[in-house]
Amino acid sequence: MSHYFRENGCWPLNDIAQHMWQLRYVTEDLHCLANAAAVSATEEARRTLVRYLLVGLQSFDELAKTLQDLVRNGRVRELGPEDRTAIADACSRYHKSMEPHRHLLASIRHNLAAHRLLPGSKERKRYGRDFEAWGAWEHHLVSLDEQCVLDRWVTPIQATFDLYNELNSVNAARWFDINAEGSHLRIWTPIRFAAQAPQEPLDGNSD
Secondary structure (H helix, E strand, C coil): CCCHHHHCCEEECCHHHHHHHHHHHHHHHHHHHHHHHHHCCCHHHHHHHHHHHHHHHHHHHHHHHHHHHHHHCCCCCCCCHHHHHHHHHHHHHHHHHHHHHHHHHHHHHHHHHCCCCCCCHHHHHHHCCCHHHHHHHHHHHHHHHCCCCHHHHHHHHHHHHHHHHHHHHCCCHHHEEECHHHCCCCCCCCCCCCCCHHHCCCCCCCC
């Protein structure tokens, strides 16, 4: 996790600032995990890193959904019309890219990456000692694990970087409590994180 905000004495003053604050941290995690997976020496290591990357990806997605709702509902008075349009358009492009991947993303997160859920109580009771049924459940988990390869997720990962990068155009400094030593004109300008992301290996083919 970055210490940027703490080190610069920047604390969020409204809902949008809080979401941008969290989006920075999640995006940094995604960037690190994606590049670690791309250069990992073994397939097992790559799949493991991608599984945990997908946990962060869904966290980013949930934050982005709420951010879009805040903008649409006009719940932040400090947001001017230009910034409102810029953020709303960026969120719309992001959601268009993410939508085809959400069902699989949630399934992997809930069953493999975060919760490691067992079948529901009704299914477990029905399975009993039916080893074929348990075998079918294991096959389901294996089929999800086969989707935990970086190539499969380049588009949604890139969508997160693109949204993050587009937020650089918004002057967010007025939404943060900034001490004298950390009085940047733009909270996001010193980061230059997402702008670098497309230059990093994201194809997952490194051995």
